[in-house]
Amino acid sequence: MDAPLAIRARGITKCFGDVVALDGIDLDVTPGQIHGLVGPNGAGKTTLLGLLLGLAAADSGRLEILGTPVARALAAPEGVAGFVDGPGLYPSLTARQNLAALAALRGEGVGATGIDDVLAQVGLTDVADDRASGFSLGMRQRLGLAAALLTKPRLLVLDEPSNGLDPAGKKHVHTVLSRLAADGTSVVLSSHRMDDLEALCSEVTILATGRVVFSGPLSKLAAENRELDYRVRTSDPQGARQLAVDVDGVHVDEAGTRDAEVLVVRALVPALDDFVARLVTAGIAVRELAPVVSPLEAAFLALTDQQEAVR
Numbered sequence: 212m213d214a215p216l217a218i219r220a221r222g223i224t225k226c227f228g229d230v231v232a233l234d235g236i237d238l239d240v241t242p243g244q245i246h247g248l249v250g251p252n253g254a255g256k257t258t259l260l261g262l263l264l265g266l267a268a269a270d271s272g273r274l275e276i277l278g279t280p281v282a283r284a285l286a287a288p289e290g291v292a293g294f295v296d297g298p299g300l301y302p303s304l305t306a307r308q309n310l311a312a313l314a315a316l317r318g319e320g321v322g323a324t325g326i327d328d329v330l331a332q333v334g335l336t337d338v339a340d341d342r343a344s345g346f347s348l349g350m351r352q353r354l355g356l357a358a359a360l361l362t363k364p365r366l367l368v369l370d371e372p373s374n375g376l377d378p379a380g381k382k383h384v385h386t387v388l389s390r391l392a393a394d395g396t397s398v399v400l401s402s403h404r405m406d407d408l409e410a411l412c413s414e415v416t417i418l419a420t421g422r423v424v425f426s427g428p429l430s431k432l433a434a435e436n437r438e439l440d441y442r443v444r445t446s447d448p449q450g451a452r453q454l455a456v457d458v459d460g461v462h463v464d465e466a467g468t469r470d471a472e473v474l475v476v477r478a479l480v481p482a483l484d485d486f487v488a489r490l491v492t493a494g495i496a497v498r499e500l501a502p503v504v505s506p507l508e509a510a511f512l513a514l515t516d517q518q519e520a521v522r
């Protein structure tokens with residue numbers, strides 16, 4: 212029999228007074244999947260993550276976590292760990308003492324080796340005996356992740372885990388999450404960083420005002436029927452520009468072309484393919500071709516009505 216979905220949500224709603232934070236959310240997350248949650252401020256990401264962690268109960272809808280329907284009582288579902296709004300830590304304790312205290316609170320017997328192991332995984336070995344009060348935001352985030360890892364979760368839920376991380380810290384966290392997913396743990400994380408989500412996630416859900424406006428593989432977003440702006444650097448910028456004007460469905464963006472060596476064109480993928488084929492036939496070498504904003508960012512802006520905000 213197939214393993215149950217890590218998350219199966221149907222028609223989840225959650226209101227705070229008059230505010231509808233979640234408005235009929237459906238979500239499927241398979242075992243071993245890293246699933247990104249993205250949306251503008253106030254879209255409902257933290258509220259949804261809170262429901263997954265058992266910090267609040269939905270007003271209506273059905274939520275199954277790791278194959279078990281979530282009861283209305285507030286408690287972290289079995290096998291789930293993570294944090295929203297930053298990890299809860301004891302500032303006066305060291306990193307090592309924090310992890311020992313959290314394990315003791317949960318009634319878990321975790322030896323020193325287990326604690327050393329998770330500290331090493333998140334790259335905090337060198338500061339294991341420093342007080343958390345002196346930790347930067349990125350270090351606190353990593354200690355929070357270490358605390359979640361101690362429980363060996365089958366579903367890890369993280370609200371903005373990359374907040375405050377420097378490039379090395381981010382690399383550590385990405386490596387940890389990818390390794391966990393490869394071992395079958397599902398990860399759901401929110402982020403405002405599209406590059407993070409693209410680097411980590413196989414599927415994303417885009418929320419806007421409490422509703423799902425897209426949920427599925429990143430590859431599907433790239434293939435969606437949407438024109439994107441592309442930067443095209445060639446061996447003959449003038450010749451490329453003249454050719455682009457002649458290709459149906461390719462529009463040269465004069466305003467976006469700040470570097471004379473680089474052409475910016477707006478096109479659907481088939482028209483772009485046609486343009487590239489014509490460049491090659493004309494003996495013009497393509498040295499660089501990339502979307503100006505990633506397909507995820509373009510979809511985010513289009514689907515959440517943020518387009519105007521960035522113009």
Ligand SMILES: Nc1ncnc2c1ncn2[C@@H]1O[C@H](COP(=O)(O)OP(=O)(O)OP(=O)(O)O)[C@@H](O)[C@H]1O
Nearest residue numbers: 227230231232250251252253254255256257258259
């Ligand atoms: N405890 C609460 N009491 C009242 N309103 C709340 C509460 N928690 C969330 N809300 C409201 O619910 C909506 C969704 O908030 P939520 O924090 O889930 O959004 P978000 O997508 O995580 O936003 P951000 O990107 O800013 O973190 C917002 O309108 C918010 O003001």
